Amino acid sequence: MNEQNHGALLIIAPNAQEEVERFSGFRRGMLVEAIDLKKKKNLVLLDGMASIDGAVMLDFAGICYGFGIILDGSAKKGDVGRGARYNSAISYIAGKEEKYAVIVSEDKERGLEIIDNHGNKQQRECKQ
Numbered sequence: 001m002n003e004q005n006h007g008a009l010l011i012i013a014p015n016a017q018e019e020v021e022r023f024s025g026f027r028r029g030m031l032v033e034a035i036d037l038k039k040k041k042n043l044v045l046l047d048g049m050a051s052i053d054g055a056v057m058l059d060f061a062g063i064c065y066g067f068g069i070i071l072d073g074s075a076k077k078g079d080v081g082r083g084a085r086y087n088s089a090i091s092y093i094a095g096k097e098e099k100y101a102v103i104v105s106e107d108k109e110r111g112l113e114i115i116d117n118h119g120n121k122q123q124r125e126c127k128q
Contacts, residue, residue, distance in 0.1 A: 008050035009085050010102040011069070011092065016059040020066030029054060029069035038062040050104075055089070086113075093117045 013019060017034075024031035032049075035042050037058060049056045049067035058064040073091035080087075089101035095117055103113045112124040 006051065007085055007106040008104040009055040009089055010050070011055045011057045011071070011089070012060060012100040012102065013057065013093075014060055014098060016057045016063070017065045020057050020069065023057075023069050023072075024066060028072075029057075029066050031066050032064065035064040036062060037064050055092075090115060090119070094119070 020029060020031050023029040035045055037043065037046055038061075042064075046056065046064065049064070052068045054068035054070050056064060056067045057069050071088045071092040073088075073094065076091050076094050078087040078090065085105075086103055089103055093099040093101050093115065097117060099117045101113075101115045103115065105111060105113070114122045114124070
């Protein structure tokens with residue numbers, strides 16, 4: 001994902017497989033056969049999936065179940081200056097269940113942000 005000239009969104013959730021099945025059932029994303037993203041050979045697949053509009057969804061074990069996911073969720077206080085990727089992510093992950101959003105911004109100054117379901121944020125620099 002470092003080579004991309006566009007942003008990306010990863011959602012990490014314990015129930016990723018069930019969620020992707022739900023989203024794909026409503027034609028809101030693509031369900032794929034489980035892809036172990038801990039295997040280096042599969043990272044090229046991640047790069048391709050992340051280049052498509054929507055989120056890539058994986059579980060805590062690093063298994064990817066879908067991409068191009070159009071997220072839902074209850075509207076939360078957002079930030080109009082941050083755009084759809086950020087605001088969709090925080091609305092989707094908000095709640096009691098442990099979930100994370102990894103947002104790679106198109107804005108090089110923002111870099112990469114990791115946000116949990118409580119709104120805690122960590123920012124990292126994206127290295128080229």
